[in-house]
Amino acid sequence: MNTAHEQIGLWLGVRSPATEAEVLRIVEGRLSPSVVKRLLTLGLERSEIHDTVIPARTLQHRRSRREKLTLEESDRVLRIVRILSSAESVYGNRARALAWLRKPHPRLEGRSALSLAKTDTGSRIVEELLIQIDEGMSV
Numbered sequence: 001m002n003t004a005h006e007q008i009g010l011w012l013g014v015r016s017p018a019t020e021a022e023v024l025r026i027v028e029g030r031l032s033p034s035v036v037k038r039l040l041t042l043g044l045e046r047s048e049i050h051d052t053v054i055p056a057r058t059l060q061h062r063r064s065r066r067e068k069l070t071l072e073e074s075d076r077v078l079r080i081v082r083i084l085s086s087a088e089s090v091y092g093n094r095a096r097a098l099a100w101l102r103k104p105h106p107r108l109e110g111r112s113a114l115s116l117a118k119t120d121t122g123s124r125i126v127e128e129l130l131i132q133i134d135e136g137m138s139v
Contacts, residue, residue: 007085008078013038027075030068033059035077042084043098052117053077079123083113086127090134105129 008023009016012035017023036059039049050056053076054069062069069077087097101114107129108116116122 003089004082004085008081011038011042011081011085012077023078027078028071029074030071031074031077032068033062035069039077039080042081043094044080044084048102048114049080052080052114075120076118079117079120080114083117083123083126083130086130087113090130 005018005023006016008014008026012026012031014026017026033054036049036054039053040046046056050059054062054073061067068074083101084094084097087101088094091097091100102112104110104112108125113126113129116126
């Protein structure tokens with residue numbers, strides 16, 4: 001099991017997945033709306049969660065009907081967790097990671113890394129940039 005998988009389990013309050021197939025099962029099983037509270041405890045702001053994962057009204061609707069997040073919303077939660085985990089690994093602590101994720105970046109056309117996490121493609125671009133930073137490439 002790798003560190004990112006351990007963090008997924010710890011941060012989301014689920015059994016830590018040992019493989020990517022188990023990560024997929026977590027997403028396909030759809031997460032509870034209570035996972036939003038866990039994202040808040042990780043340092044994300046409510047507005048960031050509403051912008052990247054689930055709008056506030058939709059979240060309220062899910063909670064009132066005792067529904068799980070959709071497959072897409074659950075996938076976006078995992079995306080945010082992966083990116084935060086990678087940034088924390090690169091920058092050494094959560095505060096620095098969150099600061100980097102929120103700051104507009106020239107390599108991201110002046111957008112923040114967090115704003116790109118709305119899509120799979122955007123997330124991949126952010127993950128690649130974090131790898132380049134970690135490997136000491138000039139950015």
